[in-house]
Amino acid sequence: MALLTYLEAIRQGLWEEMERDPSVFVMGEDIGAYGGAFKVTAGLLEKFGEDRVIDTPICESAIVGAAIGAALMGMRPVVEMQFMDFIASGFDEIVNMAAKLHYRWGPAVPMVIRGPSGAGVHGGPYHSQSNEMWFVHTPGLKVVAPATAYDAKGLIKAAIRDDNPVIFYEHKFLYRRIKEKVSEQDYVVPIGKAVVRRTGTDIAVITYGAMVWTALDAARELEKEGLSLEVVDLRSLLPYDEETVLASARKCSKVILLHEDTRTGGMAGELAALIAEKAFEDLDGPIVRVTAPDTPVPFAPPLEEYFLPNAQRVAEAARKLAAY
Amino acid sequence: MDSATLRQMLYYLKLTREAEWRIENVLYRQGKIVGGVYVGRGQEAIGVGAALAMRPGDVTFPCHRDFSVFVIRGFSLADIFANWLARADSPNRGRDNTLHIGDLKLGIFPIISPLGATLPVACGVALALKQRGKGNVALTHFGEGTTSLGNVHEAMNFAAVRKLPVVFICNNNQYAYSTPTCKQYAVKSLAVRGPAYGMPGESVDGTDVLAVYNAVERAIMRARAGKGPSFLECVTLRMAGHSAHDAAEYVPEELKLAWAKKDPIQRLEKLLLSRKIMTKQQIGELGRQVSHEIDRAIAEAEARPLPRGEEAIEGVYCEPDCWWRKPYP
Numbered sequence: 183m184a185l186l187t188y189l190e191a192i193r194q195g196l197w198e199e200m201e202r203d204p205s206v207f208v209m210g211e212d213i214g215a216y217g218g219a220f221k222v223t224a225g226l227l228e229k230f231g232e233d234r235v236i237d238t239p240i241c242e243s244a245i246v247g248a249a250i251g252a253a254l255m256g257m258r259p260v261v262e263m264q265f266m267d268f269i270a271s272g273f274d275e276i277v278n279m280a281a282k283l284h285y286r287w288g289p290a291v292p293m294v295i296r297g298p299s300g301a302g303v304h305g306g307p308y309h310s311q312s313n314e315m316w317f318v319h320t321p322g323l324k325v326v327a328p329a330t331a332y333d334a335k336g337l338i339k340a341a342i343r344d345d346n347p348v349i350f351y352e353h354k355f356l357y358r359r360i361k362e363k364v365s366e367q368d369y370v371v372p373i374g375k376a377v378v379r380r381t382g383t384d385i386a387v388i389t390y391g392a393m394v395w396t397a398l399d400a401a402r403e404l405e406k407e408g409l410s411l412e413v414v415d416l417r418s419l420l421p422y423d424e425e426t427v428l429a430s431a432r433k434c435s436k437v438i439l440l441h442e443d444t445r446t447g448g449m450a451g452e453l454a455a456l457i458a459e460k461a462f463e464d465l466d467g468p469i470v471r472v473t474a475p476d477t478p479v480p481f482a483p484p485l486e487e488y489f490l491p492n493a494q495r496v497a498e499a500a501r502k503l504a505a506y
Numbered sequence: 507m508d509s510a511t512l513r514q515m516l517y518y519l520k521l522t523r524e525a526e527w528r529i530e531n532v533l534y535r536q537g538k539i540v541g542g543v544y545v546g547r548g549q550e551a552i553g554v555g556a557a558l559a560m561r562p563g564d565v566t567f568p569c570h571r572d573f574s575v576f577v578i579r580g581f582s583l584a585d586i587f588a589n590w591l592a593r594a595d596s597p598n599r600g601r602d603n604t605l606h607i608g609d610l611k612l613g614i615f616p617i618i619s620p621l622g623a624t625l626p627v628a629c630g631v632a633l634a635l636k637q638r639g640k641g642n643v644a645l646t647h648f649g650e651g652t653t654s655l656g657n658v659h660e661a662m663n664f665a666a667v668r669k670l671p672v673v674f675i676c677n678n679n680q681y682a683y684s685t686p687t688c689k690q691y692a693v694k695s696l697a698v699r700g701p702a703y704g705m706p707g708e709s710v711d712g713t714d715v716l717a718v719y720n721a722v723e724r725a726i727m728r729a730r731a732g733k734g735p736s737f738l739e740c741v742t743l744r745m746a747g748h749s750a751h752d753a754a755e756y757v758p759e760e761l762k763l764a765w766a767k768k769d770p771i772q773r774l775e776k777l778l779l780s781r782k783i784m785t786k787q788q789i790g791e792l793g794r795q796v797s798h799e800i801d802r803a804i805a806e807a808e809a810r811p812l813p814r815g816e817e818a819i820e821g822v823y824c825e826p827d828c829w830w831r832k833p834y835p
Contacts, residue, residue, distance in 0.1 A: 216684035216756060239654030239690045240622075240682055264683075268620050271655060304541035306603040308619030475819045482592035482600025483540060488815030 186364040189357040191331035192222055192296075195338035196260060198368065200230050203258060206342055207234040209245060210262030219264050220298055220357055242272035246295065250280050250347075253293040258342055263297030266351060267311045280347040281322030290345035296338065298354035299327075300392055300442060301490055305354075306481035312391070312443040312474075317349045318420045318452075324373055325420040327351040329394035331362045333417055336371030344373060353392040360395070376423035378430065382412035385500050386430035388453055389440035390416040393491060397440055400496035409504050419449055424456060431457045435466040436503050440496060445473040467506040472499050507716060509783045515554055515715050516778060516789070519771045521796045522550045522574040525583065528800055529590055534750050538808070539590050541603050546571030548713070548745030551770035552677050554578065555718025555740075556645055559726055565613040565631050567624050567646040569677060570605045571744075575647070580612045583803035594813035595834040621648050622655030625674065629661050632670035632735075643671040643729040645722070650690055650739075651682025653699065662737065666704040671729035673722060674700075674737045678712065679744035684756045700737035712740030713770040716777075742770075 186194060200206045207230075208223055214237040217224030227235040238245050242263060249259035263269045269276070276295065283291050301310035317323050324346050328334040334352070341348035379394060380401055387397040394415045401411035414430050416422055431437050437457055439450035450471040457469055472491050480486055526545035533539040546553065549571060557578035560566060568575035576586055581597070588596035589607050597607035598616075608616030615631065617624050628646035635642040652658060653676060665672045676696055680687050693699075700707020706728070710717045718740055725736035743765035747754040778784040784792075821829035 211682075212684045219683070237685060237689050239685070240651040241654045241656065243656045244654075265619075271620055271622065271657075304603075306541060306606070306619075307601065309542065477819055477822050478601070480601045480818050481541060481598070481603040482594075482813050484812050484815045485600050485818040488818040 191335040195335040209236040246272035246275040266299035296350035302355040310479035340370040376426040382410035386434040399493035543750035551715035584806040587807035593810040600813040625661030650678040665735040669734035712742035
């Protein structure tokens with residue numbers, strides 16, 4: 183068991199998959215000699231060579247389109263978006279080409295689009311977005327968002343082995359901030375399975391990505407007050423784990439849905455609908471959302487701080503809900 | 507070129523170099539500027555030459571390394587620094603950073619980070635300028651890396667078909683982040699892209715402010731005359747990292763040394779000295795003047811407050827009593 187950062191865990195997952203399967207290759211902007219803007223792919227070029235670690239021009243549409251073509255030919259491309267904000271330049275290829283090929287026509291499209299998302303590092307409106315819902319609303323795609331180093335490695339491996347296009351949301355705030363023991367054994371974290379990060383009895387906080395850590399911070403704080411939070415880490419957003427979500431909602435009878443993404447049309451709305459449909463009788467209070475407001479991600483530190491949900495806000499919402 | 511314009515060019519070149527130096531090596535290192543820091547060291551002549559060739563009513567889309575364009579077109583230095591410092595009373599009011607600033611009254615559009623998206627918008631501006639019929643033009647700056655994007659193709663074709671008054675200015679600084687031109691495109695010079703769309707294409711030395719000025723002016727005259735767009739490649743080397751955290755170790759030393767000899771400021775200084783338009787003493791004095799101006803602007807910008815957190819949710823939509831329509835309180 184080695185101590186790995188979230189970023190190193192992703193790199194190790196890529197490395198192992200490239201060693202295991204010669205059809206896996208990586209492609210993107212500045213990913214080869216430079217090792218990527220965040221150095222996720224550092225060392226891959228030296229190990230696997232230029233045919234499998236491909237530096238591209240700046241052309242997200244061509245990168246995604248080329249990955250689709252290669253995937254149809256039996257390869258397993260993993261392409262990097264330098265920032266997930268720039269995935270917009272490849273949007274047509276993702277939502278109209280990759281997502282619908284199998285449904286229309288039958289062939290597998292085994293490809294991964296991965297990259298850094300999320301705020302908290304003063305990136306401004308174009309280097310901070312959580313735009314995962316663009317793709318969660320596109321049937322045919324799979325969308326994952328790991329919160330831990332262990333999951334980052336296990337999910338990137340699962341994504342690479344999946345026969346469908348998977349959008350892999352890394353959180354740039356977590357890249358070097360979390361470090362944990364990660365198995366050197368070959369393992370995958372199955373897509374579509376959530377995990378209960380902390381068991382509790384009073385309120386279920388259902389979340390994903392960097393906000394898992396925020397929820398855990400709030401849970402530790404509230405424990406001192408005698409309030410017991412359960413924290414569910416979705417890990418996969420499409421498909422998502424209905425069973426685990428409903429089990430926690432039924433068990434606690436009160437639910438907080440937490441995400442860094444903006445409020446309207448966010449994952450919380452989908453989960454609220456599910457819980458209202460299938461666990462209505464088990465609820466003892468309103469379903470509560472804690473999310474970013476409906477604005478672009480602002481740059482100035484005070485504005486960004488206001489924008490981002492934090493442990494204090496989760497705790498406040500939990501106290502209020504507990505008293506309901 | 508008259509002496510007054512030449513002196514003005516040197517002033518803006520020096521101002522840009524010094525201002526960006528303060529941003530990268532003083533304010534950022536002091537932690538006063540946070541987030542990404544991008545400067546245009548080595549490519550100042552492109553912005554200066556292009557912006558000085560413009561006339562009132564023209565519109566420009568400077569990129570994030572074209573500091574001089576903002577100043578030449580009328581942004582106050584204090585406002586620019588205030589934006590870098592994320593101040594509440596700044597062009598972006600803390601919402602967006604670096605030189606993502608614009609002002610319609612000054613004819614400046616604010617770029618976004620995925621720069622390819624700028625070019626189609628410049629076409630729309632040119633379309634409106636053409637409809638107004640006052641002979642105004644749109645200029646749009648972008649890097650050689652941007653030219654690889656699909657929306658650049660769409661914009662250039664659209665502009666050529668509609669004979670729009672646009673000047674496409676490619677700031678070719680040879681590196682898109684770490685990617686050299688040989689991994690970005692497979693032609694010898696990007697100038698060939700112009701004729702490929704049915705417009706003139708020209709390549710000039712981007713360290714020669716006079717060459718840039720003359721080439722941009724020719725393209726502007728053509729556009730004003732209703733003859734349509736032009737593509738202009740201005741070649742230089744980015745004499746800095748992609749951003750402040752990047753040491754640009756991927757740029758070969760000999761390349762840096764070769765281009766250091768072509769420094770745009772030194773080139774113009776030599777010309778001014780040889781033509782006896784300025785003395786060494788006057789050039790030194792100009793440097794000190796620029797430095798004082800920047801000192802004052804930074805002090806003024808730093809004195810402004812940071813935004814309050816709750817301002818984050820103001821002004822998302824444009825309404826009659828919109829937050830943005832009022833001066834900052």
